[in-house]
Amino acid sequence: MERFDRLYALYDEFDTETLRAYQDFVDLFPPVDSRVALEYWESASDELVERKDDVRAAFPEGETFAGLAARATREQAFAALDLQAKYGCAVNVLVLDVDETLRSAGHTDNEIPRETLHLLTEFHEADVPIVICTGQTLENVKGFLIQGLGNELVHSGSVSVVYEAGTGVFTPGHGPDTKQLLYEDLDQDVRGVFDDLRARILSDAPEGIRQGCHLQGNEFNVTLKPNFETGSDRARDLIDDALRYELDLLADCVGGATREHVRAFYAAADPEIAGVLADAGDLPDAVADEATGGDSADALAFIPEGVRGVLERVDVAYYEADAAEVASRELNKVVGVQAAFDVLGVDDPFALVMGDSKSDLRVMEWVADEDAGIAAAPEHASGRVLDHVRETDDLVFDEGAADEVLRTAWALNRLAEQ
Structure with a gap:
């Protein structure tokens, strides 16, 4: 049989x-x-x-x-069997976002459910390292991890925290490698852009954005969040305005850049940003022409090389009705995860990456490009995240139910043992 x-x-x-x-x-x-x-x-x-x-x-x-x-349920077991047949290996490291992935403000009272926490302990006991990958501060993450998983597990040497979206990596029990401050390698050109941007982001903002948004992130991540309910029409309109404002302020902070340069660069890179600019009549002609059949290289040829070099190191992300973000490309979750793998000794990763945002998508795309894992996302994740997950293994789970995919991965590992 x-x-x-x-x-x-x-x-x-x-x-x-x-x-x-x-x-x-x-x-x-x-x-x-x-x-x-x-x-x-x-x-x-x-x-x-x-x-x-x-x-x-x-x-x-x-x-x-x-x-x-x-x-595992029937569906989870058969999904695991399909994954085992496709990849022929077990998950040997977990890479997990926290907010709206492991926990959800809408369905889990913003706490990680006990079912999910217990499954994480099961993976730990099976010697599968855990990398928590989040935009939160280190102290926040350490607090709820110790409360949920216990001090012994968190400090076991097989748990790593990539915090503030890649600014640093904390891996207890590894001597001088326990805490890595990745921002120390960032040069002054990019530091200066973020120093200027963060200093001006609220003081220079139009009154509607200044009163309707609050600032999150760190010195290398400038994120505007709405003071209205996430997902609401008011939040959507406000974040669209905030995105356009951030792009224009970024142009003022990058030497030699114009607003046309910055708008074109990021619109060409992200169709969602292009859509927000188009709705306001701010989409540069070069990008509009490229979208209707022009050459993408020609669309950006008018941007000076020096300006393009800086913009290539600065990321802009749009989360509809949720956030407008400017961050360093050199301090991101992929870089943080790679550093965590090095400390944990994960030399040949086959990771389960779970997340909901574009910063998580970059990790998902990296493991896909390297044939180094699989990706999963909650049903309310960013559209581009869901597209990637559905096009790969379709590991989409209900809001607040991260245990669904963890059970599938657990079943995969059991089947791979045979």
Whole structure:
């Protein structure tokens, strides 16, 4: 019997839904000082063992199939089987965004669900390193990781934090490599642009943007966020205005640049930015011509080489009704993840990358280009992120339900062991 047929038989002939319910109860039962509760947990644990034993006895890969039945739904198990057939290897490192990926303000009270946290401990116990990759500050990330995963796991030597979208990397337990400040390698030309930009971003802003937005990021990441509900019409209009303002301010901060140079450069690189500029009648003619059949190189030929060299090192990102961002291309999540892999000793990565934003997309594209992993995203992710994920392995999960893909990856690793 082929593995596909055996897997089909597993989910057709056994009550795997109840088995998973017992496994989740045993795994997630909170520590309580109650004899009755403890007896109930022990009873459930015994029932779980019996049900797994029944599966073990029915299949030649009994241990693997018992584990699959206890952790993965039918859909997750068959998705894992497809991934195993396609790639022929297991996930050997996790690269995980936090906000709106592991946790969601809309569906998880902005906390990482217990199911997700427990699965991360399962990967840790299976010697799979974890790289948390976020725009947050290091102290914020350390706080909720220790609270959710425990101090021992976070400081085990197999967990790394890429913080502030690549400004630094923190990998406890690695001596002089524990904390890497990647911005120290950034030269003064780019530093000067960000110093000027950040100093002026609010003071020079039109009143509507100054009152309607707040500033996030760090010295090499300047992000305007709306004071209105993310996703609302008011937030959309405000962020569109903020994007155009940031582009024009960037032109003032780059020596020799004009607003036409900057608008053309970033519109040619990002169709969403081009769309925002076009809606306001600000799309440069050269880019408009390129979009209707012109040559993309010709569209940017009027930009002086020195200006283009600086702009190539500065990234502008637009998140509809959510944020307008200017950041250093040399301090990004890809660079941070590569540095984390070096410290963790991940020499031949096959990563599961989970994220929702364009900064996460760059990591996804990097692992795809290097044949070094797979990508997953929540259903509310940026459109370009969803396009990439759906065009590769279609690992899209419900909002606040990162455990869905983690279970698929866990099943993949079990199948790859055979």
